[in-house]
Amino acid sequence: MTREMTGAEMVVQALIDQGVEHIFGYPGGAVLPIYDELFQQDKVQHILVRHEQGAGHAAEGYARSTGKVGVALVTSGPGATNMVTPLTDALMDSIPMVCITGQVPTHLIGNDAFQECDTVGITRPCTKHNWLVKRIEDLPRILHEAFRIAETGRPGPVVVDIPKDIQFKSGLYENLKGARQTQYQPRVEGDERAMREAVRLMAGAKKPILYTGGGVINSGPEATRLLRELVELTGFPITSTLMGLGAYPATGKNWLGMLGMHGTYEANLAMHDCDVMVCIGARFDDRITGRTDAFSPNSKKIHIDIDPSSINKNIRVDVPIIGDVARVLAAMVAMWKEAKPVRDAAAHAAWWGEIDRWRAKKCLAYRKNRDVIMPQYAIERLYQLTRKHDTYITTEVGQHQMWAAQYFGFDEPNRWLTSGGLGTMGYGLPAALGVQIAHPDSLVIDIAGDASVQMTIQELSSAVQYEAPIKIFILNNQYMGMVRQWQQLLHGNRLSHSYTEAMPDFVKLAEAYGGVGIRADRPDELDDKIEEMIAVRKPVLFDCRVASLANCFPMIPSGKAHNEMLLGEEVSDDDIGQAIGAEGKMLV
Amino acid sequence: MNAMTTPGQSHSAYFLDDAPKTTERHTLSVLVDNEPGVLARVIGLFSGRGYNIDSLTVSETEHEKHLSRITIVTTGTPMVITQIKNQLDRMVPVHRVIDLTVSGPALERELALIKVRGTGEMRVEALRLAEAFNARVMDATTESFIFEITGKGDKIDQFVTIMVPLGLVEVSRTGVAAIRRGPERT
Numbered sequence: 001m002t003r004e005m006t007g008a009e010m011v012v013q014a015l016i017d018q019g020v021e022h023i024f025g026y027p028g029g030a031v032l033p034i035y036d037e038l039f040q041q042d043k044v045q046h047i048l049v050r051h052e053q054g055a056g057h058a059a060e061g062y063a064r065s066t067g068k069v070g071v072a073l074v075t076s077g078p079g080a081t082n083m084v085t086p087l088t089d090a091l092m093d094s095i096p097m098v099c100i101t102g103q104v105p106t107h108l109i110g111n112d113a114f115q116e117c118d119t120v121g122i123t124r125p126c127t128k129h130n131w132l133v134k135r136i137e138d139l140p141r142i143l144h145e146a147f148r149i150a151e152t153g154r155p156g157p158v159v160v161d162i163p164k165d166i167q168f169k170s171g172l173y174e175n176l177k178g179a180r181q182t183q184y185q186p187r188v189e190g191d192e193r194a195m196r197e198a199v200r201l202m203a204g205a206k207k208p209i210l211y212t213g214g215g216v217i218n219s220g221p222e223a224t225r226l227l228r229e230l231v232e233l234t235g236f237p238i239t240s241t242l243m244g245l246g247a248y249p250a251t252g253k254n255w256l257g258m259l260g261m262h263g264t265y266e267a268n269l270a271m272h273d274c275d276v277m278v279c280i281g282a283r284f285d286d287r288i289t290g291r292t293d294a295f296s297p298n299s300k301k302i303h304i305d306i307d308p309s310s311i312n313k314n315i316r317v318d319v320p321i322i323g324d325v326a327r328v329l330a331a332m333v334a335m336w337k338e339a340k341p342v343r344d345a346a347a348h349a350a351w352w353g354e355i356d357r358w359r360a361k362k363c364l365a366y367r368k369n370r371d372v373i374m375p376q377y378a379i380e381r382l383y384q385l386t387r388k389h390d391t392y393i394t395t396e397v398g399q400h401q402m403w404a405a406q407y408f409g410f411d412e413p414n415r416w417l418t419s420g421g422l423g424t425m426g427y428g429l430p431a432a433l434g435v436q437i438a439h440p441d442s443l444v445i446d447i448a449g450d451a452s453v454q455m456t457i458q459e460l461s462s463a464v465q466y467e468a469p470i471k472i473f474i475l476n477n478q479y480m481g482m483v484r485q486w487q488q489l490l491h492g493n494r495l496s497h498s499y500t501e502a503m504p505d506f507v508k509l510a511e512a513y514g515g516v517g518i519r520a521d522r523p524d525e526l527d528d529k530i531e532e533m534i535a536v537r538k539p540v541l542f543d544c545r546v547a548s549l550a551n552c553f554p555m556i557p558s559g560k561a562h563n564e565m566l567l568g569e570e571v572s573d574d575d576i577g578q579a580i581g582a583e584g585k586m587l588v
Numbered sequence: 589m590n591a592m593t594t595p596g597q598s599h600s601a602y603f604l605d606d607a608p609k610t611t612e613r614h615t616l617s618v619l620v621d622n623e624p625g626v627l628a629r630v631i632g633l634f635s636g637r638g639y640n641i642d643s644l645t646v647s648e649t650e651h652e653k654h655l656s657r658i659t660i661v662t663t664g665t666p667m668v669i670t671q672i673k674n675q676l677d678r679m680v681p682v683h684r685v686i687d688l689t690v691s692g693p694a695l696e697r698e699l700a701l702i703k704v705r706g707t708g709e710m711r712v713e714a715l716r717l718a719e720a721f722n723a724r725v726m727d728a729t730t731e732s733f734i735f736e737i738t739g740k741g742d743k744i745d746q747f748v749t750i751m752v753p754l755g756l757v758e759v760s761r762t763g764v765a766a767i768r769r770g771p772e773r774t
Contacts, residue, residue, distance in 0.1 A: 120625060121625075121628070124625065124628060124629060124632055125632055125636050128680070129679075129680040129681075132624065132625075134624075149680060153678075154678075182621070182680055182681070183621075183683055184680045186678070307674075307678060308674040308677065308678065309671060309674035309675045309677075309678055311674070312667060312670060312671075313671055316667070
C-alpha cells in the first residue's frame with residue numbers, strides 16, 4: 001500500500017503508523033511544514049515544551065515509564081544543539097528515543113545558512129545512529145528504520161535530520177513498520193553452552209550474588225518476572241545498580257539494597273566477598289566497581305548483556321552470555337529447574353549469616369533531628385506517605401538523587417527514572433512531565449535539589465499548560481550538595497562556588513507559573529505538607545528546607561575498594577578530609 | 589601543589605592499576621555500507637574512545653551492494669583490541685569485522701610514492717637501491733626520481749630510511765590493504 005504525500009505528511013503518517021500518541025517538541029523555521037501537518041490532525045498529540053532540552057528529557061521519561069519509544073521534534077541549528085544533552089543522556093542510559101530535527105534546505109547545506117548546524121556531525125557520537133535525509137524516496141524507509149533501531153537490541157536514541165525542501169517534496173509513502181531495512185539485527189538468544197556453564201557455577205556456589213542493572217528493565221516485564229523467579233528458585237541475595245532499581249522489589253527478603261559508590265554496606269561487602277557473581281544487564285560502571293584491581297577478587301563472574309562491547313570492558317568475566325535478558329533468563333531458569341541442583345545448604349546459611357552481620361551495621365542510619373528536617377528523613381516520609389498511591393519517581397542529579405535511591409523503596413520496574421550514566425542536572429523535571437503525560441492519573445514526583453531544579457525550571461510552564469500535576473519535591477539545602485561534599489572530601493572544605501546566595505522564593509515562583517507552592521521548615525509539619533502536596537491536582541513546587549551540611553553516606557571514596565567504605569555514623573570531619581588518597585583525587 | 593601529581597606519570601580516568609601492559613598490533617577488515625558519514629563514524633569511534641589508528645584505508649569494493657571495505661591497523665592491549673572489534677561490530681552500517689591477525693594467514697600490502705632529489709653519485713645510488721627493492725621509476729627529471737614501491741609496511745619503512753641521505757623530498761603512502769590467503773572469503 002503506497003500513497004503519494006509530502007515529506008512533512010510522511011513524518012506524521014509514520015508516527016501514526018508506529019503507534020505514537022504523544023511527541024514533545026518546539027517549533028522553528030526548519031520544521032514549520034511538519035508543524036503544519038500536526039495542526040491538521042488529532043491522532044498525535046504534541047506537547048509544547050519551553051526549551052528543546054526539556055523535550056528530550058520528557059521523551060526519555062515517557063519512554064522509560066512506558067517501555068515505548070519516546071519522540072521529540074525540534075528545529076535546525078539551536079534546536080538540534082539543545083538536544084545534544086538529552087541524546088547523550090539517552091545513549092548512556094540506553095533509552096529508546098527518536099528525535100526528528102529540521103534542517104536548512106539541501107541547497108543551503110554547508111553554506112553557514114541561518115540556523116544551520118551540522119546536526120548529523122554533532123550528534124554522531126551521542127546517538128546510536130543518525131541520518132540526514134537527502135532524497136524524498138529515502139524518507140519512509142529511514143523513518144521506520146529509525147524506530148526499529150531505537151528499540152532493537154540495546155535501546156538508544158536516533159536522529160533523523162530532514163531538510164526543509166524534503167519536507168515539501170512529494171513522494172510515495174509506504175508503512176514499513178517492523179520491516180528490516182538494514183542488516184542491523186543484534187543477537188538475542190544466549191549461547192547454550194555458556195548458559196549451562198553459568199547454571200553449573202551458580203549451582204555450586206557457596207557465596208553467590210546477583211548483581212542486576214537497567215538492562216533487566218529495558219528487556220521488559222517478562223525479564224523482571226523471570227528475575228524474581230530466579231531469586232525464588234536459587235535463594236541468592238540480590239543487589240542492583242541505580243538504573244536497575246525496582247526489577248526486584250525493595251521489600252523482597254533477598255534484597256540487599258543498591259550497590260556502588262553510595263550503595264549499602266551489605267551489598268558492597270557481599271560483592272567483594274562473593275564466590276560467584278551473576279551480572280544481569282549491568283555494565284561494571286566505575287560507580288559500581290570502585291578500584292578495579294580490588295573488585296571482587298575471589299569470584300567467578302557471569303555476565304549477561306545484549307551488547308558484546310559491554311563484556312570485558314572494565315572487568316574480565318569468566319562466563320560471558322550475549323543475549324536479551326528475558327530470553328537468557330528464561331533458558332537459565334528452565335535449565336535450573338531441569339537440573340534440580342542440590343545446593344550446599346550449610347554454606348548458604350553461613351553466607352546469609354555473614355550478610356546479616358553486615359546488615360546489622362545499619363549503614364543507612366543517620367542522626368535524627370527534631371528542629372531541622374534531615375534530607376534522609378524527608379525521603380523516608382515521602383516514601384511512606386506515597387506507598388498507597390500509584391507513584392512514579394524522577395530525580396535530578398546529586399545528593400538528593402542518592403538519598404532517593406537509598407531511602408525510597410521501589411517494588412516495580414519503570415517507576416524510577418534518573419539520569420545514571422551522564423548525570424544530567426535538570427533531567428528530573430521534564431522527565432516527570434513526560435511520565436505524567438503517559439500516566440495522567442498517577443502520582444509523579446520529581447525528587448529534586450535546589451540547584452538542579454533551576455536548570456530546567458521553565459518546564460513548569462509546560463506542566464501548567466497541559467494540566468500535568470507533577471510534584472517537584474525540592475530538598476533545599478542552599479548548596480550544590482554533592483559538589484560541597486566532594487570539596488569537603490578533596491579540597492580542604494574550601495567551598496568554591498557551591499553555595500547559592502540568591503535563591504528564588506520557590507513558593508512565589510510556583511505561583512508565578514500558575515502552580516502551587518508549599519514550604520516545609522520543621523520535621524513536625526512535614527507529613528501534613530506532603531499530604532497537602534499529594535492532594536493538589538496541579539503542578540506543585542515543594543520547598544523542603546533541609547539540613548544544609550548533611551553528607552551522603554555510606555560512600556566508597558574514589559580509588560578505594562568495596563570493603564573500604566565510609567559509614568555515616570562513625571566518620572568525623574577529619575576522616576572525611578583524609579578519606580581519599582593522592583591517586584583517588586585524580587578520579588571523578 | 590600537593591602530592592596528587594607525580595611528574596612523568598599519567599593516570600587514566602578510572603584505572604589505578606595502569607602499569608604498562610603488552611600491546612599487540614592487529615589488522616582489522618571491516619565491511620560497511622557505503623553511506624555518507626560511515627568513515628566519520630569509524631574514525632570518531634577511534635578518537636572518541638582513545639584507540640590508536642596506525643593505518644587506515646577505505647574504498648568501495650562491491651559496487652552493486654554499495655559495500656566498502658575499511659582496513660584498519662591498530663595497536664592495543666588484548667582487552668582493548670577485543671573492545672575495538674565489539675564497538676565496531678555494533679555500529680548500524682557495519683556488516684562484518686574480521687581480525688586478519690587471528691583469522692588465519694593474511695596478505696598485507698601497501699603502496700608508496702617516494703620523491704628523491706639529487707645528482708651524480710647520489711642519483712645513481714638511489715636508482716641502484718630502488719632496483720634492489722623492486723621499486724619502479726614512475727617519473728624522472730635530470731635531478732629527481734619518483735619511485736613506486738609496494739610491499740609490507742616495514743619494507744617501505746626501510747626503503748624510505750635508506751633514501752633519506754640520498755635526497756628524500758617527500759613520501760605519499762596508501763596505508764595497508766589486506767586480505768585473507770587461500771580460496772575462502774575474508
